[in-house]
Amino acid sequence: MPIDRRALMRGAFACACCFKAGAAIASDVPAHGGTAAHWSYEGEGGPEKWGELQSDFKVCQLGLEQTPIDLGSGIKGDVGSVDYDYKPLPLRIVNNGHTIQVNADSGSACVIGGTRYELLQFHLHHPSEHLLAGKNFDLECHFVHKASTGALAVTGVFIRPGAENAALKAFFESMPAKEGPEVRVGNTIDVGAVLPKSGGYFRYMGSLTTPPCSEGLTWTVHKEPIEASVEQIQKFAALFSKNARPVQKRNRRFVIDAS
Numbered sequence: 343m344p345i346d347r348r349a350l351m352r353g354a355f356a357c358a359c360c361f362k363a364g365a366a367i368a369s370d371v372p373a374h375g376g377t378a379a380h381w382s383y384e385g386e387g388g389p390e391k392w393g394e395l396q397s398d399f400k401v402c403q404l405g406l407e408q409t410p411i412d413l414g415s416g417i418k419g420d421v422g423s424v425d426y427d428y429k430p431l432p433l434r435i436v437n438n439g440h441t442i443q444v445n446a447d448s449g450s451a452c453v454i455g456g457t458r459y460e461l462l463q464f465h466l467h468h469p470s471e472h473l474l475a476g477k478n479f480d481l482e483c484h485f486v487h488k489a490s491t492g493a494l495a496v497t498g499v500f501i502r503p504g505a506e507n508a509a510l511k512a513f514f515e516s517m518p519a520k521e522g523p524e525v526r527v528g529n530t531i532d533v534g535a536v537l538p539k540s541g542g543y544f545r546y547m548g549s550l551t552t553p554p555c556s557e558g559l560t561w562t563v564h565k566e567p568i569e570a571s572v573e574q575i576q577k578f579a580a581l582f583s584k585n586a587r588p589v590q591k592r593n594r595r596f597v598i599d600a601s
Contacts, residue, residue: 381553383440389587392553402555408590409548413563414475416599421545424497424562425453428461428534433527437518440552441465441585442578444513445524450533452487452497454560459487459495464533468579470500471551471586472563479567480575482586483536484551494550495560499538504569509535514574517581540566545598551587565601 379396381387387395393403402408427450434445443465450461463486470482481501488494501507507514512529542565549557 379553383585383587392555395553399553399555401549401557402553405549405555405557406593407547407549407557407595408555409551409559409561410471410473410587410589411546411548411592411595411597412473412476412589413544413597414473416544416546416597419598419600421598421600422455423541424543426534426537427451427453428532428537430530430532433512433516433529433531434524435513435516435518435527436524437521437581439521441467441582442513442517444531446533452485452495454495454562457489457491457493459489459493461533462486462488464536466501466578466582467551467586468575468582468584469586471589472498472500473589474500474565478586481570481578483568485533493558493560495562496548498561498563499536500564500567501570501575502567503572503575506571507536507569507574509533510570510574514570514577517578519581536568538564538566538568540564542566542601545600546595548595 379399381392381395383389392399393401429450431444431446431450436443436445443463445463446461448460451458452461453459465484467482467484468480470479472482479500479502483499483501485497485499486494487496509532512527512531516525516527516529518525544563544565546561548559548561549555550559
């Protein structure tokens, strides 16, 4: 089914919160933006309470383009390619209390619709935040990018049990067990090798998946999962038994299935 890109973008960017996203990513901590109020994935600071914790968290509760969502049924369409220009990175790793994150040196980027988005960081969620036809995966890796305009684009990659992931081997072996400042490890990590081989993906407009849940982000979630060994997955799960936001309502958004 052919998609009118201009019509899609007009609808997707209609939200009044779109222009808040750039400011929200000013800090690399937590996973999708730094904040002052304490929040968590359970209890009094859990996802159902995020909108009440701080005035600028209200969109977590009231937003209409919230992430994650179930990607089970999308509209077949062509929204153009996503091209990656990733370079091997020195391993700058941090346990920020919500996830394990790798901060990126400048020079790596993705290009979507002719716009270049610089890679800021990547991190993991357990289990996956997005669902695929109602089912989640063991892990989901998020690559967070920012354009010169301040616009954000996030790439999601599912991870399932299988062979040991050589590209992420140094990541899993270097994860700090406790929350603390960034640690510089002697290894490098080939970020490009983490991506799936297949080019099929879902595209939609969404939000940060942590407070302040700012909207207006371009999401690209790859269909083909990558693999990590059971030992690698369990090692992350031992640190974060659950750091995934529950699925949000799709509302009137388009989800494009770009096979």
